[in-house]
Amino acid sequence: MARTARSWPAAWFLAPAVLLVGALVLYPIGQTVWWSFHDATGRGAVGGANYADVVTTPRIRQALFNNAVWILVAPNLVTAAGLLVAVLAQRVRRAAAVRVVLFMPMAISLVSAGITFRLVYDESPDRGVVNAVVVGVHDAFVPPAPYPGARARDGQGLVAGGGAVQTGRTVAAGETVLLPLLGLEPDRLPPTARPAPAPAPGAGIGGVVWSDFTAAGGRPGVIDPGELGLPQVEVEILRDGAVVARTRTAGDGTFRLPQLTGQGYVVRLTAANFTEPFAGLTWLGPALVTPAMIGVYIWVWAGFAMVLISVGSAAIPKETVEAARVDGAGDWQILRKVTVPLMRPVIVLVLLTLTVNVLKVFDLVLVVAPESAQGPASVLALEMWRSSFGDIGRASALGVLLLVLALPGVLFNVHRLRRSER
DSSP states (O other): OHHHHHHHHHHHHHHHHHHHHIIIIIHHHHHHHHHTTBOTTSOSBOTTHHHHHHHHOHHHHHHHHHHHHHHHHHHHHHHHHHHHHHHHHTTSSSHHHHHHHHHGGGGSOHHHHHHHHHHHTOSSTTTOHHHHHHHHHHHHHSOOOSSTTOEEOTTSSEEEETTEEEESSOBOTTOEEEEEEEOOOGGGSOTTOOBOOOOOOOSSEEEEEEEOOOTTOOOTTSOOTTOBBOTTOEEEEEETTEEEEEEEOOTTSEEEETTOOSSOEEEEEOGGGTOOOOOOOOTTSTTTHHHHHHHHHHHHHHHHHHHHHHHHHHTSOHHHHHHHHHTTOOHHHHIIIIIHHHTHHHHHHHHHHHHHHHTTOOHHHHHHSOGGGHHHHOOHHHHHHHHTTTOHHHHHHHHHHHHHHHHHHHHHHHHHHHHHHO
């Protein structure tokens, strides 16, 4: 009787919290489960039709697949990045300042981060930072074509094929071939370009490659005063379909191969002269949009993992690390066999927290993915939001599915919390 009397004050103090939990958590969950068995209006019962629809609709199945990718990739990469940064931050001066800077993205909402990275992933290298870096690295190993977009002038006996330009007839030794090109802006010609000379006979096979355009007009296919030759154009000479000689044009656009004799040659300007420059990757296209968004998520949440792991690493006894160093263990061995095993509870906590968190990813997908990639990039939370505007039954079924997927992580965390208290 005395014990019951003592429990009443505790019950009165707990009552407001219980009422709030019931009104804001339990009742909405129960109502959502109820609606999941009803039609789009929430009035007519349809049984498990909404759950069957979730499994059979291609767009929702794609969202399920994307959620699986998020769960398998994002938490592991964020945790690995946080672990790496936490370990490296201990080795630099002003480690606290470094941690603050790395944690700052957590202060930015996912909507703001999505808007920022929508610009970072812009397809144009002039605006998108990522593509600017990719293009710079690519061009360092594969130089861009000198004359992208150039084409042969019509009616001058030149034919185009496979991106290359070649003579439509065979030529013989002693001929000088005229190869006029169009589509070149005068201000984008190389500074080494000199005025193209009049064709001159000579031994072997020679020719002139020039920009057949002047602001004052001119005669098509004729080298007019002021028209510039095109230097460093790659020229191939073919005979019976095989390449027999190669050369490049001089600063005035001329070339000559005096060693060639006979006839039956075809002069070809290779496609490498005219290919469009590498413009980077379509990061927000259907193929790469999910990895691009996971990259944004890592940027935002790596600071969270770093802080928790740093706290966990600070609790490791220094004597343990010093004993490992005395035994001859290197930095990598200490990390793999001492630090990580002792921090396993913290690492598991971070992984589970992030796993539950990625199930709720919604605003990042909505903001970053363009309309054309919304389908391939969709996730369950986004589909639930979309369905809630017209089909309350399907939206509720998706909400229940998200709850079921998140429950294992939540229950495991509760179990760990109770075990740590004991």
